[in-house]
Amino acid sequence: MRFTLNGRPFEFDGDTETPLLWVIRDAARLTGTKYGCGIGACGACTVHLEGAAMRSCVLPVSAVEGKAVTTIEGLSPDRSHPVQRAWIQKDVPQCGYCQSGMVMATAALLAQHKAPTDAQIDQAITNLCRCATYQRIREAIHAAAEQ
Amino acid sequence: MPRPNSKDGGYERAAPSQPTPARRTFLKTSLAVAGGVLLPLSISDTLHAAESAAPFREINDWIRIAKDGHTIIGLSQSEVGQGVYTGLPQVLADEMDADWRQVSVEFVTGRDAYRIDAANEAPQQFVGASMSVTMFYSRLRTAGAQAREAFLSAAARRFGVRATQCITRNGRVSHPATGRSLGYGELVDEVALMPLNPHPRLKPASARALMGQALHRLDVPAKVDGSAVYGIDVQVPDMLTGAVKMAPTLNGKPVAVTNQDKLRAMPGVVGVVLAKDAVIVVAQSYWQAKKACDAAQIDWDAGSIVIDSDTILSQRQRALKDPHAVTAAKTGDPDALFTSAHSIFEAEYHSPYIVHATMEPVNATVHVRRDEIEVWGPIQGQDKVRWTLSALFHLPADKVIVHTTFLGGSFGRKYVPDFVIHAAVASKAVGRPVKVIRSREDDIRHGFYRPAVSARFRAVLGDDGMPRALHARVVGQSLYWSIKRDYFEKAGGWDETMLDGIYDLGYAVPNLLVESVSLPQAIPVSFMRTVGSTSSVFFLETFINELAHTARIDPVRYRRTLLRDDPLALKVLDATAAKANWFGRPAHGLHRGAAYCLYTGRGGAFASYVATIAEVRVTEGRAKLERVICGIDCGQAINPLLIRQMVEGGIGFALTNTFKSEITFKDGAVAQSNFADYPLLYLAEMPKVEVVIVESDRVPQGCGEVALPPVAPAVAEALFQATGRRLRSMPLDQPLAS
Numbered sequence: 001m002r003f004t005l006n007g008r009p010f011e012f013d014g015d016t017e018t019p020l021l022w023v024i025r026d027a028a029r030l031t032g033t034k035y036g037c038g039i040g041a042c043g044a045c046t047v048h049l050e051g052a053a054m055r056s057c058v059l060p061v062s063a064v065e066g067k068a069v070t071t072i073e074g075l076s077p078d079r080s081h082p083v084q085r086a087w088i089q090k091d092v093p094q095c096g097y098c099q100s101g102m103v104m105a106t107a108a109l110l111a112q113h114k115a116p117t118d119a120q121i122d123q124a125i126t127n128l129c130r131c132a133t134y135q136r137i138r139e140a141i142h143a144a145a146e147q
Numbered sequence: 148m149p150r151p152n153s154k155d156g157g158y159e160r161a162a163p164s165q166p167t168p169a170r171r172t173f174l175k176t177s178l179a180v181a182g183g184v185l186l187p188l189s190i191s192d193t194l195h196a197a198e199s200a201a202p203f204r205e206i207n208d209w210i211r212i213a214k215d216g217h218t219i220i221g222l223s224q225s226e227v228g229q230g231v232y233t234g235l236p237q238v239l240a241d242e243m244d245a246d247w248r249q250v251s252v253e254f255v256t257g258r259d260a261y262r263i264d265a266a267n268e269a270p271q272q273f274v275g276a277s278m279s280v281t282m283f284y285s286r287l288r289t290a291g292a293q294a295r296e297a298f299l300s301a302a303a304r305r306f307g308v309r310a311t312q313c314i315t316r317n318g319r320v321s322h323p324a325t326g327r328s329l330g331y332g333e334l335v336d337e338v339a340l341m342p343l344n345p346h347p348r349l350k351p352a353s354a355r356a357l358m359g360q361a362l363h364r365l366d367v368p369a370k371v372d373g374s375a376v377y378g379i380d381v382q383v384p385d386m387l388t389g390a391v392k393m394a395p396t397l398n399g400k401p402v403a404v405t406n407q408d409k410l411r412a413m414p415g416v417v418g419v420v421l422a423k424d425a426v427i428v429v430a431q432s433y434w435q436a437k438k439a440c441d442a443a444q445i446d447w448d449a450g451s452i453v454i455d456s457d458t459i460l461s462q463r464q465r466a467l468k469d470p471h472a473v474t475a476a477k478t479g480d481p482d483a484l485f486t487s488a489h490s491i492f493e494a495e496y497h498s499p500y501i502v503h504a505t506m507e508p509v510n511a512t513v514h515v516r517r518d519e520i521e522v523w524g525p526i527q528g529q530d531k532v533r534w535t536l537s538a539l540f541h542l543p544a545d546k547v548i549v550h551t552t553f554l555g556g557s558f559g560r561k562y563v564p565d566f567v568i569h570a571a572v573a574s575k576a577v578g579r580p581v582k583v584i585r586s587r588e589d590d591i592r593h594g595f596y597r598p599a600v601s602a603r604f605r606a607v608l609g610d611d612g613m614p615r616a617l618h619a620r621v622v623g624q625s626l627y628w629s630i631k632r633d634y635f636e637k638a639g640g641w642d643e644t645m646l647d648g649i650y651d652l653g654y655a656v657p658n659l660l661v662e663s664v665s666l667p668q669a670i671p672v673s674f675m676r677t678v679g680s681t682s683s684v685f686f687l688e689t690f691i692n693e694l695a696h697t698a699r700i701d702p703v704r705y706r707r708t709l710l711r712d713d714p715l716a717l718k719v720l721d722a723t724a725a726k727a728n729w730f731g732r733p734a735h736g737l738h739r740g741a742a743y744c745l746y747t748g749r750g751g752a753f754a755s756y757v758a759t760i761a762e763v764r765v766t767e768g769r770a771k772l773e774r775v776i777c778g779i780d781c782g783q784a785i786n787p788l789l790i791r792q793m794v795e796g797g798i799g800f801a802l803t804n805t806f807k808s809e810i811t812f813k814d815g816a817v818a819q820s821n822f823a824d825y826p827l828l829y830l831a832e833m834p835k836v837e838v839v840i841v842e843s844d845r846v847p848q849g850c851g852e853v854a855l856p857p858v859a860p861a862v863a864e865a866l867f868q869a870t871g872r873r874l875r876s877m878p879l880d881q882p883l884a885s
Contacts, residue, residue, distance in 0.1 A: 014432070014435075015414065015434070026432040026433055026434065031379075032374065033373070038821075071373065072372060084371045088368060091364050091367055093228075093370040094229070094796055095226075095227055095228030095507075095556045096370030096555070097555030098506050099370050099371060100371075122829075125830045126830070126831075127830075129506070129830075130505060130803075132799020132800050132802070132803070133792070133795070133799075134799055135836050136792075
């Protein structure tokens with residue numbers, strides 16, 4: 001089956017029930033998208049499916065046939081996406097493991113709401129961060145919205 | 148200065164002997180110059196390092212420099228999120244007068260310079276207990292100053308002048324009188340051969356260029372574009388991936404897999420391996436392994452130990468009243484005071500088992516060869532891994548090569564190498580490198596938990612409302628009894644981690660009795676961020692808040708009286724109260740609580756002071772945490788950004804402990820299994836955090852754990868002010884608003 005991965009055609013010939021996460025990590029060898037829970041609860045595996053945030057650990061790859069998937073590696077070639085720039089400016093990450101998912105969830109939020117309110121951020125960003133970098137995440141989302 | 152050239156001996160020298168194909172291909176994907184190095188700083192740095200790899204010269208255990216001035220600083224402490232990747236090199240670079248823009252960081256391992264003395268254990272390389280700064284501050288300053296001195300004298304010789312006429316700055320030595328200058332890189336060939344001064348002169352504080360600066364974290368760029376390599380991301384050629392299924396019960400063991408033929412016929416499956424405590428299915432890819440693992444029909448020996456949370460709690464409740472307890476501290480004559488007192492104030496507190504729940508579940512990649520074992524992964528204790536595999540496979544410890552990646556959280560968890568054993572056993576069985584990834588479910592069900600404890604506090608108050616006598620007893624499963632028995636027995640049968648902040652009480656109480664009762668359990672336990680104080684300081688500080696309330700004294704003033712002999716404590720308390728405008732009137736509907744802690748680390752390794760004020764609003768029964776103010780004195784700030792991060796995140800971490808975390812046991816099994824039933828704090832629940840870094844002239848002290856202990860008692864007090872309900876058990880019985 002085929003889909004578009006970071007702007008390029010990608011073909012996967014394995015089990016079509018494989019979650020998209022493991023196709024991205026093992027078949028496409030793009031490891032920026034992380035496994036955290038396998039039940040769609042933590043958001044470490046967040047990618048964009050046709051531009052919208054999607055938790056890839058519970059999505060069978062068959063569901064993305066013919067569609068466009070973007071991972072953290074495809075967000076920008078040089079960390080120049082406003083969300084990445086804001087994350088760097090605000091020094092958001094600690095351990096960093098959840099941050100690919102956070103960046104992707106935020107990029108999708110900003111595509112929908114150019115300047116999200118705190119309430120919109122609360123509602124949209126339900127990814128988990130065990131280091132609890134949430135304060136800087138919120139600041140960085142506002143900073144990215146201003147760029 | 149020893150400069151070993153072994154494969155695992157710190158920096159590998161340039162021009163390595165023919166690497167195996169496996170190693171060569173793997174290293175292409177990381178910044179690595181071999182020898183236990185694989186943290187990519189960024190793509191451009193990776194290229195930079197690769198281009199100039201050959202001419203790097205080693206200056207000492209910590210520094211290598213290329214002719215173009217590119218400086219690699221060794222990092223011996225695993226980066227688990229705490230910022231050592233930036234903060235420790237910053238200390239060295241400051242003393243060295245290095246050009247920070249030319250600095251890269253590499254993980255180093257295998258030399259004594261990287262080992263530290265953990266209490267009562269052999270020296271070892273590990274991260275833990277907020278001790279990196281305490282243990283390495285002086286070593287890294289010396290290493291940097293040594294290099295600086297050598298560059299200075301090498302340049303002076305070239306200039307034909309005295310070293311005292313030259314100055315160093317930003318990676319260059321200059322002779323101001325003539326305007327000549329040379330970069331460190333241009334001097335590296337001479338310096339690499341020079342004997343180094345073991346006691347170089349260290350900079351005065353006034354000459355510092357990098358120390359104290361809020362420099363950006365060096366690891367951030369790689370953590371926002373997906374290029375940072377964690378254990379789970381390791382790729383080595385010919386590698387297979389294993390999924391693991393552990394017993395439904397805590398102490399269970401697999402006896403047999405009855406459908407092995409069927410599993411082996413599934414797509415991609417290469418092997419089915421029985422480990423002592425788990426079944427591992429090895430396949431070409433993770434999902435193939437996972438699917439087969441889920442399909443495995445396994446006969447389990449459930450284990451003979453029946454563990455049940457209700458039973459454990461009633462054991463603790465009995466022990467609170469038991470006539471027998473071990474005395475950990477005693478001053479004055481508390482017995483006389485309690486016997487003769489007209490009224491005794493008393494309260495009981497409880498704290499559950501909790502688990503680390505790192506975002507990156509435990510995993511490791513291991514290749515067991517005949518005479519050598521290679522490990523890649525999120526390792527918190529490099530020597531612990533060496534010792535463990537060396538014993539298991541009967542190889543000398545130096546034949547276990549450990550490559551440390553970034554750690555997707557650890558908080559103590561990844562010091563325990565159980566997950567490395569799984570990968571090693573799997574690799575041995577299939578004869579190839581294997582990465583074994585534990586599922587979130589088994590990560591939670593088979594963790595190494597922070598023990599549950601209960602406490603009973605009693606006090607006799609004087610006419611001034613202040614405690615004249617205090618009796619504290621903490622009971623439960625002792626961490627040290629479970630994993631450091633010698634240490635426990637040497638101390639006389641009690642465990643400092645159960646009594647943190649109490650046995651070494653900083654408050655002026657004239658008559659004090661501190662006791663504990665150790666209740667052995669067959670539950671695996673280990674260190675978890677801030678160890679026992681996440682319970683003991685909640686108990687103590689809630690009790691102090693209750694005493695202040697009983698005495699009708701403002702709880703901050705109450706603590707000021709108790710801390711009157713400790714100027715550093717008062718300074719932190721006052722700075723925090725001032726920032727929170729504590730003595731002013733709170734906004735309408737806002738309720739506040741305060742708490743304090745002197746955190747001294749394991750075995751009193753350091754002393755960091757912290758005070759916390761929480762502001763909450765309760766609407767329709769739900770609590771909104773509006774703001775938490777935290778003042779901290781952790782000595783001189785190496786990098787204020789890193790301190791702020793540790794405090795902000797530490798408060799969030801503590802709030803998860805306070806409101807959400809509880810592991811329970813039923814019929815020998817852990818009842819929780821994923822974030823659905825072991826939830827973490829959400830962004831929407833995170834309060835605004837304000838950090839006050841109190842100026843200090845003490846040398847830098849521990850920081851990573853210290854913000855946690857006062858959070859729960861400060862919040863619980865604010866909730867009491869709001870609702871009139873005393874919350875004495877964690878997790879607090881109080882829903883949060885988002």
